Amino acid sequence: MNESTPNFDDVRAADPVRLADLPSASSPAAQSLLSATMATQVARPNRLRDRLPVLGAVAAAVALVATSFTLLAPSNTDTALASVKAAAQEAAVADSGRITTTFTIDGNVDGATDTAAGEVELLFNGEDLAITLDVNDVPDDLQGEGADLLEGVETRLIDGVLYVRGGPSPDWIALELPQFFVDEITKVDPRTLLQTIQTLVDAEEIGTDTIDGETVTLYESTVDLTDPSLSSSGWMAGLESQLDLETDGTIVVQMAVDGADQLRRVDVTGDLTEAQNGEGSATFSISTVFTDLNNVDRIVAPEGVVPNSMLDGLLEDDDN
């Protein structure tokens, strides 16, 4: 093989699949699949409150924010936008930091409202993670159904051991996790959202604010979820499919950048409505604050807690 960068003809030729070898759409197997698929009863869409219980709503909102940044961006030399991107990049490449997110979600279904609110704090240093979750306003639907599991939960993942405390358990417990499971967890990069800010299409300087006594410049960007370039996006479609949710609405993103060009806070507010039948709607507000960037050295395990290997055999990789 030529040792220089392989050209795409080489890569194409390495395709393990040949279309000529594939079954056609008229093959018995394909027609059987088509019949079976179309014979499936299409489930009536769940109502918004069923689809968006606490964490699902947060995930949906955050994911939609991320999606909103994927609008195709022409080259843009706007000063405000450049400032935001530079600040976001600064935070995105941080090796460590603390990310605190507070959220409030008000849902409305058939005139009845429900609320979820709380705070998630994530501490990372490139090796270990610590996550604190506190949902202090739990939707009625979850009251008495394990809602306390979401109150004041602390977790730390250190050297492959997961430490958990909170909810119904005031004492720390420690579980040894298989390495592949740790790998899966640590794939979640808390800076992904910041990286997506790099593709913002526009931002406008709207004023100043104060964070911890320091003056910060506020920038704002508005995203219309009905924008055709979003609705036609396969990525967006995949996300909506995963969440089983179709959305309309507008998201407003405010970003606060300090005098050192550091992104200090991202505030996101928006409205979501069910695009399909309009049965429900939700208003959400999410505020994320970045602190201690590149300044978190160690995440310490709770003292005197002996790791338990109770998960052995339950989460083993099939081949081992």
Place this chain on the structure above:
Amino acid sequence: MATHDDFRQLFESTYPQLVAYARRRTTNSAEADDVVAEIYATAWRRADAATSADKPLAWLYGVGRNVLSNRRRSSERHLRLVTEATAAAVTRPPVADPAEALAIRAALDTLPDDDAELIRLIAWEGLSHAEAGDILGCSTNAIGIRLHKARQRLDTALSSPNSPSQLNQASNQ
């Protein structure tokens, strides 16, 4: 409102490409069939969106990406997939120069997931940069940059002393 005929048309215009997409990312045809069935099941539930999409195949690839991601997450299958994918690279039918194809596929398997997926979408699924950007959630410009870096990493992987191409060269000397 999408009709049965609309969905049938979508199915018949995309089925072979979707089977190919699934087989390229799974270790055997049975698993690929499961993935295809899941994608179409989702498309059927979302028939209006699926049949009215500007680029239905890209829309289905977007669903497929999540289906595959969910399958990896929901079971402890990821490591097994990597192991089996390596083995499968050996057993898959050779295309063009077998050693070269094997080396490229093995090198692809060593790349970060996003890099490998981008190269597969462009080279094997034949998507444009814009279409790949839709699926991966980034701009056309970003795709160009990421593709350039991915190809550099592929080159590095192929030049690694442990890559099949290098081992093959060594054994021939």
